[in-house]
Amino acid sequence: MPKRVLIISDAWGGQINGVVRTYQNIIAALEARNVDVRVIGPEDFRRIALPFYKEIELAILPARPLRRLIEDYAPDAIHIAVEGPLGWAAWRYCTARGIPFTTAFHTDFARYIALRVPKFLSSFAERSVMAVLRKFHNASTCVFVATARIEQQLRDSGFTAPMVRLLRGVDYDLFYPAPLPKRAELPRLLYVGRVSKEKNIEAFLNLPIAAEKIVVGDGPLLPHLRKAYGSVRFTGSLTGRALADAYRDADVFVFPSRTDTFGIVLIEALASGLPIAAFDEPGPSDIMGHDPTLGAISDTDLADAVRRALAAKGSPQERHEKTKARYSWPEVADVFHKNLVCESHG
Template sequence: MRILIVSDAWHPQVNGVVRTLTKTREVLEKRNHVVEVIGPDRFRRIPCPTYAEIELAILPYRSLVKQIEAFAPDAIHIATEGPLGMAARKYCTRNGLTFTTAYHTKFPEYIAERTRLPLSWSYAFMRWFHGGSAGVMVATDSLAQSLRDWGFRNLKTWSRGVDVGRFKPRPKDVLDLPRPIYLYAGRVVVDKNIEAFLKLKLDGTKLVVGTGPDLESYRARYPETVFAGYLENGHLASYFSAADVFVFPSLTDTFGLVLLEAMASGVPVAAYPVTGPIDIVGPHPEVGCLDEDLGKAVQGALGKSPEACRALALQYSWDACTDQFLQNLAPLRKPQPQASSATQAYDPAS
């Protein structure tokens, strides 16, 4: 099958969406599918407002159409709701082509946090965007239920995987820091609620791995925290396994691949009881602790079984993840003539 993926999140960006699409493409190609990913790197770009590390394509429609038609896909998947996603959706709807989408990021919550725009407005747009999809892929049951509550339909499961060969238990003496070591790994940005972790009064060492627009600000305000910056995969894996607890302060992620990477490394997880942690850690208290008080979650996670963490992570494979993706894809055919209720909810073109 010739599979086209259109995504506003792609290399050189480093985030969960890019990792998911990269690993999915790798597995698909090993199975002899032909996969093309169209990302912002192929277009003129501008920095994303408030997040310069992410670049957005400028007026991509005409060029995108040429690339789609040159590739001649059997199925089209639109991964994101940005300029490229909008352009791909426009092309598909204009030509009566089916397509699938994915809900990777809780943009309404991010936007509300930064601009105070009502959630109902942003979710109206998201319902419109995903309303024309033959299937909206979501990573967890709790996210699916949340979206149903907002009026989304036709939701399909697309879980996540972890490279258990790279992320695995290793000697902890690679880090000469006071213990316990509490690790956060991910983008250093206000959207990740990282300050809830940085404010905690904890014995031992708070360690932050990653980069982002708020790195220097946090480094200046929290000098007792060790900020390691960006690490390549080999070093990153050794830092994961060297930690005593992995702290995941986000309130708005839809999954959290780093949760699996930590558990594959034999490290228990401390998090809030929200989408992602509540789906992965919630049913398995032996691998971590969830609490509305993040400090209590951290203390509760200390000493949890590394073996149990590893065993749970082994249940998540990129092969199984890719099986779901393939099952959810829709061959290019004309959709049913009636408009969905989600499509009727909001249409900026009307």
């Protein structure tokens, strides 16, 4: 297996999101096995912030400096994590030289873009972006995907590259149930994630349920939503023990997104003992399956899912143990490492 691994990612540096957290944990596990890992991210280049999302910076004209960085490092394996400017520069470098590489489908950019254009353009935009993503990933030796439903969706959209299921993990020393039962007049509903349009957060904020609502996270909509929803507690971004305590203080974890491909926050919530309420989308449905002790999902009625999750059978410790039996960062790193060098599919 490769001993020098290069990960090229447009999501890195100071960003707090599922992509960054996934690779941080994979890298930690690989380095514990004496694998040398180098990450090339936007901070290695001149960059510019996204106009609608200033927390995210993109590399400007990275091709030439990227080539030098790749050749100086001389990796045994190249993994391209994100389909951004850096990802495409790496894609062009590898395809022009016949160098094999792997990719990962972390973000459903087609649906994200469709949400940001006028409604009459959304279908065209989604198809167009999917065609670009198909070209990107079909050139790889294999694509890492998180769930069975995402794999099927990609197959249905014409993705032909081999696919490898790459789950996620949890730090079980940090995320575990509260030792004592919660006591509050109203149930506490928790959302953790970016405060942005594509997360469908207003479906959570507008829930017609008598409850205390807590939002953990940062993003472009935060200033506006803080003013619009004065009764909701917005904490901003939390990490480490503060984040773990936020999970333990809640009664139900609400996941309103319809575009996520997985959701590390879902398994962190389960590890913390919380039942989940979510829409029936890839990520929640694959994680929860048909196990009612883990919470509830609904095609269209998030409030109904919340009510059923509040009444879910099963204890917090049972949810923790079920999560621990399935999700492990060392196992994720093992799958990633073993599949970095795959045979070309032609």
